[in-house]
Each structure stands twice: as C-alpha cells, then as structure tokens.
Amino acid sequence: MNGEVEVVEPHPEEACPIGPVVEIVFSRWTTPILWTLHACGRQRFGELERQIMSVTPKVLTDTLRKLERDGLVVRTTHPGVPARVEYEISELGQSLAGVFEVLANWSGDNLEKVRQARLHYEEREPARLRR
Numbered sequence: 001m002n003g004e005v006e007v008v009e010p011h012p013e014e015a016c017p018i019g020p021v022v023e024i025v026f027s028r029w030t031t032p033i034l035w036t037l038h039a040c041g042r043q044r045f046g047e048l049e050r051q052i053m054s055v056t057p058k059v060l061t062d063t064l065r066k067l068e069r070d071g072l073v074v075r076t077t078h079p080g081v082p083a084r085v086e087y088e089i090s091e092l093g094q095s096l097a098g099v100f101e102v103l104a105n106w107s108g109d110n111l112e113k114v115r116q117a118r119l120h121y122e123e124r125e126p127a128r129l130r131r
Helices: 019-025 030-040 045-051 057-069 097-124 126-130
Strands: 073-078 084-089
Touching (some): 030 073, 045 057, 057 073
Antiparallel strands (some): 073 084
16 A cells, blocks of 8 residues: 555445435335325325325325335235235334424424525525526
C-alpha cells in the first residue's frame, strides 16, 4: 500500500437501513391497503376495491399478492361457488400499527405546514417552475 486509505461505499441498505422497509411498506398502494385492513378488519376483494376507490383491480390484485408474499397480509379462501376470498392484515402487518399511528399524527400536525411551505416556494420561484 502507498499510504492511501481505501474508501468503501456502503451498500444502499447499510447507508439507509430503513430503505428496504420503505420500499415494502410505503409504496403507492401498499399503505392504503394495510391502513384499510388495519382499520376495518378482514375484507373481501370488492370491499377493498370500494374502500380504495382509485386503485384498479389489476393493481389491487398484484399488491395483495406482494403483501401476502411478504407476510403482511393473510389470504383466506372459503369453498363455495364462487369461492369467497378474504384478506386480513397479518400479525406482522399489525406490528406496523405504531408506525402508521406516528405517521397519522405527523400528518395531522404538519401537512398544513407543508402546504404553506409549497405555496411560499412557488411564490418565491415562479419562473423556475414554468420551465
């Protein structure tokens, strides 16, 4: 060695240890699905679809499958014609309740401040926003 110190870049997960959690839990549709299942309990697909009005059936299906794969949602099929399928938040998913509570409180306390900051920014930087 010539006396130089080798700088090793940390793996992204090591640089921000919550990155993988944010990717799993806070995607566009995951959060409203988990919130709904936590708040309302077991839901059939159609009930979830009505509660989360702007989600498409395909996206809801794909997201529910990912949540089931990750252990955050439990899917139960009841025999019959047609079969009845219900989704509920798992124990692992329930363990996020505290996180959601903190975020809901932060939202109530701060979203108006964010809105005001955006207005202030837009008033200060109008020309740059039009480009």
